[in-house]
Amino acid sequence: MPGLVDNCDAGFVMSMPHMTAPADGATQASAHRVRVAVETPQHAGMADVLDYLAEAELPPGTLLRVPLGRRELPGVVWPGEPSAEEAANALPAGQLRPVREALLALAPLPPAWCQLVEFTARYYQRAIGEVALAVLPPELRKLDNTGLAKRLKRLHKQMGLPDPDAKPKKRRKADLQPEPEAVPEVPASPPVRPALTTEQAEVLARLSPQFEAEAPACHLLFGVTGSGKTEVYLRAAEQALAAGRQALVLVPEINLTPQLEARFAERFPGRRLVSLHSGLTPAQRLQNWLSAHEGHAELVLGTRLAIFCPLPRLGLIVVDEEHDPSYKQQDGARYSARDLAVYRGKLERAPVLLGSATPSLETWQHARSGRYQLLTMAQRVGQGALPAVRVVDMAKQPTPGQGQEAPALCPPVLAAVRDRIERGEQSLLFLNRRGFAPVLNCGACGWKSGCPHCSAWRVFHKLDRTLRCHHCGFAERVPKACPDCGNLDIQPVGRGTERLEEQIATLLQDVERPGGGSVRVARIDADTTRHKGSLEEQLAAVHAGEVDVLVGTQMITKGHDFRRVTLVAAVNPDSALFAADFRAAERLFASLLQAGGRAGRDAEAAARSEMWVQTWNPQHALFAALKAHDFTAFAASQLAEREMAGLPPYSHLALLRTEAREGPVAEAFLQQARDAAQAWLKTHGGADVMLYAPVPPPVAKVAGLERRQMLIESPSRGALQRLLANWLPELHVLRSSLKGIARWAVDVDPLSI
Template identity: 40%
Template sequence: MNRVRCLVFNAALGPLDYRVPEGMTVEPGSVVVAPLGPRQIVGVVWEAERLPASEVPDAKLRPLLQVLPVPPLAAPLRRLIEWCADYYVTSLASVARMALSSSAALRGGGTVTEYRLTGHEPARLTPQRAQALDLLNGQQGTIRELAEIAGVSDAVLRGMVNAGILEAVLVDSDRPYPAPDPRHAEPDLSAEQAEAAAKMVAAVEAHEFRPYLLDGVTGSGKTETYSEAIAAAIAQGRQVLVLLPEIALTESFLKRFEARFGVPPVTWHSSLKSSERRRAWRQVAFGQARVVVGARSALFLPFARLGLIVVDEAHEISFKQDDGVRYNARDVAVMRAHFESVPVVLASATPALESLQMAEAGRYERLVLPSRFGGATLPDIRVVDLREQQPPRGQWLAPALVDALKDRLLKGEQSLLFLNRRGYAPLTLCRTCGHRFQCPNCSAWLVEHRLSRRLACHHCGYEVPPPDACPECGEKDCLVACGPGVERIADEVAAILPQARVALVTSDTLTSPAKAAEFVAQAEAKAIDVIVGTQLVTKGFHFPELTLVGVVDADMGLEGGDLRAAERTYQQVAQVAGRAGRGEKPGEVLIQTRHPDAPVIEALASGDRDAFYAAETEARREANAPPFGRWAAIIVSSEDEAEARDAARAIGGTAPRLKDVLVLGPAPAPLSLLRGRYRYRLLINARRSTELQRVIREWLDPLRFAPGVRVAVDVDPYSFV
């Protein structure tokens, strides 16, 4: 009798055995439909020897119902799923679910109705129809897609269908994407770029695992360099995955990719429509999607012939998932490349300390691009001491920075102001009674967003309109905004430079790749004089006319006692400074700070990155912190505070007593209430040689908690709130 073991997407059940009906063919990795009680569930056939399960007599096995029409998950992807579940102390099912992230794609091909112009043009047209006719020439798509292209409503296009101006066409919803041409527009590389590119190309052609750290200053042409390795993989008929940290960067990258290879790559991120995700997933699985550019979840797509992985801006903390499976896409990318036997490129101007240490140890090969491309020079950096150059009362820009902004405006050049704080003000209080507006679901202040007229929690999404009177004392017109956010800085710029055209760039304004593309087009067309933005503007953008960068509050990231605070501050400020002077004109950076003697500020001012990293490395070594030691967090939460506290104490009371393992806590988390759940944390510090995951499993597995308690493990944590 033919029996198989299936990984089903229910972590509480574990693997289940089924009978394979006569005539049905399955293999490890096959995606199947199986019965579970009265329900039907999706599962993946797995090697029985790799998944221990309770032995069930053959006679009691129920038969599989169907093999879904998708290629089996390949062995390298199954090994990656196993590694992630083991390393991040989570269930196999929760990781495997990320590989089958489009349920529509599993059910097979289908058709979709699209529309195109018929060539019929009535004698009289409304202005909207005339506009649609002009913009839709040669275009084909769904009503929704064509409406976005034409800038008209769906109703206008449906009227054009009824009038015979547009006709319906039935197309395959999973039609192949156009193939990129590796020789479309080959760049003229510098000697340094060519040397680095040659090494990566050789690894691609050898089909071997080799991790590279592409360490190049901002503006050095890292994208053009690793694009040669992409071209080599395409020429071999293999697939490429490029990971980007932010959706907002996607459109800018797509334009550069299309200019190089003739067609845009396939995209994968959370803003895709269901039909787009289905098409992309199936084309990846069948090997037809040649280059995929995506967010961290693209790592688990079922590539048929993967030949190269690139992680751009590899230092970015947004590659770390903070809920669900708490994985770091940078590290998982390296492991996927290992299992697939392909090269992986980590590209960054400010690499993570862990990546530099891996290069130092010889685990990664470091490729250095030390100078900007095309003769552009790095910007001059000046520190503005806010203790000596105080802004006027109620303002946040020091006189030196204001003068520099005025100078650039007179010269017709662009400026950028960076403050990593969304909204207008981080805190609103009553000047009469001192009442502070706090989120009812989280232990966090509500942030005022004056553009949308709301008070919002940035942790759970709670929103409320600003009240006319204080809810505590009833006094009217008494609410005061405390501290600056980017909206407040934009208002200050508008008051100082009323003639300047100001763009506000945050995740609240760039809510889609299309809006990001619109911002980039305006900046490139010199329709913007001053950009005011959060960390979204610190990476990926290239504006030749941008010659001034002002960092409004360089000290903000140093607060809170985070292990990586200094490193993150250095990376953010260095990245945003790198936006200046990328063209022919020299750039200047002004860093506002109240702590000019802080090591990170001195390193930024002197441009001595190596000295900063050396000092940071020694501090980590002494603290037995990553990359020299291991950290993990255990987060306990419940809607009942006593329940969460008792569970955390039970975990703390059974903590292992091991020489190389230090357990701190439990203690209330800094964000002790989040989305209506009370939170406690324990922090584990261990030597690098310790089998930390095994220690945690043996510690937690015997414990039982109340039904409302959640216990999450975060290996290599980045967030300490």
């Protein structure tokens, strides 16, 4: 969805009555009316910016504690004047409730932050108060002024900053004596900066003028894996810091944060660097947020929520692996951090750098059209070659005997792995499915390990002998016999990373490492990295050469610099090739190209590095493009198909999702919502907006709730937004009139349909 910034002034805020709570008996004569953004209940039909009375005039962005009903909630003084409708519905000052407390210990949130939040709420069809409060640290929302002042004092002490509230000490007689001559400090050696490649130097030369430009552009850094994109990020951040500005660097997942943080800390010793992600404790997250908000932190690294971190001197935004779907929030306000980064860069006049070896097709189209500046790095650092891609036709491989399971690796791939072990090199096996097996099956009666709460199978995890649903989390012990017929012989069907790890260890048990000893197989996935520090420990073992074969999911296929890996094998990519989502091929190509990019990152071993792909569909055009490492050709073919089908980036989508205890109830809600939308379009003219019939998603039931969805499509972003803004108030009314609806939500620019 890059390009949404073109509509930032279109005025899509939905109109709702301006309601406030009754007064608490405060003195009205000297009070000031303030507009406050609070998180109001959706079903109440209240505006999310309410009027309160304050004893003094408060600047916009000030944090408050305000009453709402019987509760006391956090709020933010919101900028701007009320609309004509709000002014007409406003209550007189005598009926307004007073602000309980203003958190004056903290500097007000900057105007640019308020604009970013308001745009997010407007575009993604959420309430301003909901977005504004949700993106603040949870710990901050609980504090009063006294507690906040203590946190700030503690922060200043940890950073060695003077306490602004401290009284000056009286000078004693001893203090008047001349101080001994200071011993000059030995300057620390400057950090080592690798020499730039020709392509890196050219990219930075094009970026440099952007730090002085009145309206900096958004750039797509399209660089093959191993081309040195991180070094470009470091040099760009260096330029921002030299200009006295702050740099914000976004990564798609928490597991990429520590290693990138280490790179930045090594390059910028003495600079204040903080991280923001959900892996931090509430206290750590608040401290890092305060450090950034007050301007003390010069470098901020984080996942998608960090896009809302207030930075008073923002000078650069980097979005690493910009194509990654993790940048899209999947609950609440379903925003895209990548797209908001583009908007924020334009808003705060900071250059934006989107980096990827496999850009999203929306971003790629914007770069082709000239909306974004395209920066290309087509060569690996050290002139290393990309791994040779070999596609194996599984239909031509030996078939197992009756009752036997096919081996995890076909003979050519297994031979390649053995060869790497004998040379003291590492192999990486990529299978994007965790657990031991996707399902348990009874051959006698056909029973399968389904989830009683979801329309999905429970995955067999052998390590703890459980059947676990990856949708609702329901787990129980593996039955000793088939629950339906009592058959003792229930078998796992399919293969996950846990089973692949076990089978690989068996297949390689006769292989001896060069220094002696058995082959060392390790697995990295969500199950093996649950505990704090476990991921860092396992990655350190891989980097140290203590692992010969690494098995893992997509966690290990992006952002990691494995210098000893010379072989990557994709074990079963076909499961993602024919998914119902129109983005399936794009995602698979990105995953495979990123996985292959882990091999041959050491220039000396690049010539003998390989990627093997086991597939039953070798004739698919995706694999031809993969063999040539040709993203450009793949993107051109996909964009041609999208244009013919009228799919993004050539159209704009929204999904109305609903959940209910019974499927017919969910369908009735969507059908009535569709009728209401079509009636509005007929009255106001909206022939270019298409509303499809309600359908169930691929997993139609989760945690006991039936799910249904309805797609809305339009070639015009403005037409789609106008419909949504006028339609949502009717949906609130419709929701209250139907019994049995658990929840509903609108997803603008959905990543999957």
